[in-house]
Amino acid sequence: MGYSDHFFKALNISVEDRKSLSEFSKRSGIPVKKLKYYNEGNVVPTGKDLEKILSTANLSEVLLRLKMGRLDKDILAAIQENAESVLAEIDGFNPVVDSPEVDCTLEFETRLGKLYRGDCYSLLKSMESDSVDLIFSDPPFNLDKIYPSDMDDNIKVDKYIGWSQEWIKECARVLKPGGALFMWNLPKWNVALGSFVDGLLTFRNWIGVDIKYSLPIRNRLYPSHYSLMYYIKGEKPNSFHPDRLAMDVCPKCYGDLKDYGGYKDKMNPLGINLSDVWYDIPPVRHAKYKRRKGSNELSLKLLDRIIEMASDEGDLVFDPFGGSGTTYMAAELKGRRWVGCELGPTDIIKERFSLIEEERDILNGYRGRVNALFPEKTRSEREKRGLWTCETFSKNEQSELFDKNLK
Ligand SMILES: C[S@@+](CC[C@H](N)C(=O)[O-])C[C@H]1O[C@@H](n2cnc3c(N)ncnc32)[C@H](O)[C@@H]1O
CATH class of the missing domain: 1.10.260 (434 Repressor (Amino-terminal Domain))
Incomplete structure (x- = not known):
């Protein structure tokens, strides 16, 4: 490289x-x-x-x-x-690249979405300014991987950064004021791209998603997190409703894993605030969930969380790098309109949509465990064992808490 x-x-x-x-x-x-x-x-x-x-x-x-x-x-x-x-x-220098011919073909349509095959830059060029509510990007990481599209995943660093800047600039253009851009990548690339994106959009968070992504490397710290950069266009997000998470309990005895001391009664029954470090996103390894060989498929749980946080039903979601179509599936199941693009074959995405009911069950499984300090099963197991639950504390204390706007 x-x-x-x-x-x-x-x-x-x-x-x-x-x-x-x-x-x-x-x-x-x-x-x-x-x-x-x-x-x-x-x-x-x-x-x-x-x-x-x-x-x-x-x-x-x-x-x-x-x-x-x-x-x-x-x-x-x-x-x-x-x-x-x-x-x-530097007379004669013209940074405006001529619009490429749109060479994307419509491959597949659902009730809410459209999937194109081709280069996302070309598709982006054809998209209207200020038209998209949420963009999620998971590009190739330039790690010399082999993709079904046969694209070159081992280019010079400055070329990779230059290519990324091109599609990011277009993403910023098509984003609605108040819309959100989430960029998934290795920390190394997001560090290199951050200051460029800062010049276009407003930085909100660097989210560390703890998923071990390679073998330990000698003389280095073990790479354990992906970077998810979260930006919005303009000053205020149009949508921001992060899920609240359940309290961590022992999977065997359902006891507390952390000592909440005298603060138990102050815990919000709707769950714990989402932070900028996510420990609960599973790698997609299980054959039942994995749609294709190779290690590029992201968890539906990750896209569920992002789409829930930064969009509303009926909004338009765009992901320039289709892969196995995780973003499109999450968007469809959550009632968002979507536009997708993939350079390589798209059969895997189409097949995935033929099994949409299975995916719905997986997604509903995730959603059943958020926005409650103790989801149903945990609550009943804790009650059986005489452990505290939100009901342990009086209704008065809780309403006092909400009055103080701690929700
Ligand atoms: C890391 S994978 C995305 C995986 C996806 N997030 C998922 O969960 O399945 C990146 C994908 O981008 C595709 N790709 C690479 N360059 C592209 C381009 N210029 N336009 C559209 N797709 C591209 C690759 O073929 C690959 O399938």
Whole structure:
């Protein structure tokens, strides 16, 4: 992977000619391995390395940064102050990419949704501005996976970021004011994309979803969470009704797992506030729930939660990266209109819709366990065992609590 050799190009080091790299290394006194590290990660050297590099290449730090595309606040301020002359200098530069031919075909329609086959960028270009209430994106992570669409999942870092910026910009355009964008990705990519999205939409949350996503890596912390970035268009969300969660209890004896001490009577009977760390989203491994081979299918529970939180019945949900169609299924079951797109074959999504009643049961199972501190089964098991429930505390105390707007 790595970047497209911006660092080497800035130093006039030829990637093809190995001699040119070793010569630069000798002249600067910086080992080849370290120069390669700077190049791979497009990292601007600091300290003594920077001094050596600048004098060897006869460059200023500003020019090096400009050539690497790593602008700091001073360079940005200078560009902002001289915007007109910068634009005149780069005359002919036209960032407006011509609209691509819409080459998406309608593959499948339901009562509420439409699924297209093709490139989501092309579909996005054909969509009306300010028309979508909620967008969820789960793009390929550039991890060199093989997808049925045969797309290249191992491109240069700057290309991946550039591609992501293109479709994100379109997503921001088609989102309604007050609409929400949820971006699912590895922390590494969401970190790289965050400041770009900040320039288009309003940041709400970085949600850490605890799902172990790979084997432990030597000399690194065990990657244990996915990043779900939550943005809205404008200042206020049109919809925000997060589910409340049940209190964690021991699955065997139904006893408390946490000591709530003297606060038990203050617990909201409707459940615990949803936080920005989600521990209860299962990986889709069980054959019964998994719709296709490979590890890309997300849990219906995740999409149920997002759609519930940030949209209302009848709203329009869009997911540019269909995969096995989890978003479309959740949207359909929850009475939202939806638009979907998948570059590769869509049979798996169509088949999935033929088993919609099974999916409805799964979703109803999730919904039966939210918005109650103790869902029905837990409550009756706790009562049998003489453990406290919300009914243990008097009605008066609870209504006092609601009067204080703690709901
Ligand atoms: C990570 S998977 C999505 C999985 C999905 N969230 C689910 O739960 O099943 C990403 C999908 O995006 C598709 N894809 C990649 N590039 C695309 C593009 N430019 N337009 C539309 N779909 C694309 C891939 O073929 C792949 O199926």
